[in-house]
Amino acid sequence: MESQKGKLTRTHSSILRSPTVRSSIHSLSSIAADDEEEKPHRPHRRPPFRRNPPTHALLLTLPFALIFLLFLYLRNDCPLFANVLLFSSLFTAASLAARRFDLFRRGATAVRRVSSVEWSIGGVERKEKRAGRRIVREGVEFYSNGDFYEGEFHKGQCNGSGVYNFFGKGRYEGDWVDGKYDGYGIESWARGSRYRGQYRQGLRNGYGVYKFYSGDSYAGEWVSGQSHGVGAQTCSDGSCYFGEFKCGVKHGLGYYHFRQTCLGCRNGDKYAGEYFADKIHGFGVYHFANGHCYGGSWHEGKKQGLGMYTFRSGDTRCGDWDAGVLKxxxxxxxxTVEFVVQAARKAAENSTLVPRVDSQVNKAVAAANRAATAARVTAIKAVQNRIDGRFCDTHV
Structure with missing residues (x-):
């Protein structure tokens, strides 16, 4: 992936215009195996109800027969008593019938519930068991450009955990969703660059650390594959910057400590204040290694507008500056000078108050390491499935 962008470029004020992350891969075919899966043992279940034997039914009808004979005997002599007796017997029979029907209905519902139970092994539901076969989720996929993937699949795409190897360029180890990097993972390239952290839909997103093969690094927030938010940038020459980024460059409040001579900057120079589009721009204070200091307005890295330059001896030069020269x-x-100088000092103070994100970055890196380890284990399992003949790879 680095070779797609060519050689990375860097200025003293920026190390990160991140290379494009490969966000998708070729479509993958579904994978299935023909081996039978062990079926779980179904325990015997007692029916929720059972019918009474015929002798019990005969005993239940006998009292109603006697009541009916008594009604026939008394209906002429005591018609009122006979009618009350008949009504009571009919009411009792209706109540028993209703109770019997309710028990039957509950029993049928229980039977339906029993028939809809999903059987499982080890407490994990496996709907594939209805077909008597097990779906092998781990497999190996080869591509015509030399790339190959080892890991989990779902519906023909990389899903879950896996390792993607770019032919002669590098590899990705970590989480996948719908054929794209998503979650935590590690990208490494042939020349030595590496990223560890979070991803979303194929791009670096969240917190992470990018170390370039040149020795430069960025640790902080990412959005859509670029440094965006708060982060720390370190150069191979020892210079470092901490502050705000936007779309891959320094933008907002930040603090820069220069270590070696770089584009006119002396060893040990420090700047705290505002940045715009990767350049010192706005209000800020610059401390030179020789003890001199300038506080005021800046434009694209040069003193521009009102400001005050203070020498090590205490002498000052104030006024309106143009391209670094006092006019x-x-x-x-x-x-007006006092107002601008105070604004520069306030911006410098605010730049030191930008919240650190070291703990979030460390957590993301630890999660990425775990995800990469899991991906390697899954890749080994995928290769073993292929060796055992439980997977038929597809060439595209």
Whole structure:
């Protein structure tokens, strides 16, 4: 993937215009195996109800027969008593019939529930068992460009955990969703660059650490494959920046400590303040290694506008600056100069108050390491399935 972008470029104020992350791969075929899966033992279940023997039914009808004979005997002599007796017997019979019907209905419902139970092994539901076969989720897929994938599949795409090897370029180890990097993982390239952290829909997203083969690194927030949010940037020469990023470049409040001579910057120079589009821009304070200091307005990395330059001896030069050169000297007590200098000092102070994200980054890196380890284990299982003949790879 690095070879697609060519050689990475870097300036002293930016190390990260991240290379495009490969967000998708070729479509993958579904994988299934023909071996039978062991069926679970179904325990014997007692029916929820059972019918009474015929002798019990005969005993239940006998009292109603006697009541009916008594009604026939008394209907002429005591018609009122006979009618009450008959009504009571009919009411009792109706109640018993209703109770019997309710028991029958509950029993039928229980039977339906028993018949809909999903049987499982080890407490994991396996709906594939209805067909008497087991779906092998781990497999190996080869591609015409030399790439290959070892890991889990679902509906013909990389899903779950797996390892994708880019032919002669690098590899990805971690989580997958619908054929794209999603979750946590590790990307590594042939030249030595590596990223560990979070992904979303095939792009670096969340927290993570990117280390370039040149020795530069970025640790912080990512959005859509670019450094975006708060992060720390370290260069191979020892220079470091901590602050805000936007779309891959420094933008907002930040603090930069220069270590070696770089584009006119002396060893040990420090700047704290505002950035815009990867350049010192706005209000800020620059401390030179020789003890000099400038606080005021900046434009694209140069002193521009009102500001005050203070020498190590304590002498000052104030006024309106143009491209780093003082054009209109003003007194230090000038209200406009004092206002701009105070704004620069406030911006420098705010840049040191940007919240750190070290703990979030460390957690993401640890999760990425775990995901990569799981992906390697899954890849081994996928290869073993192929060796055992439980997987038929598809060439595209």
């Amino acid at each position: 209109t000297p003003l007194a230090p007590s000038d209200p």
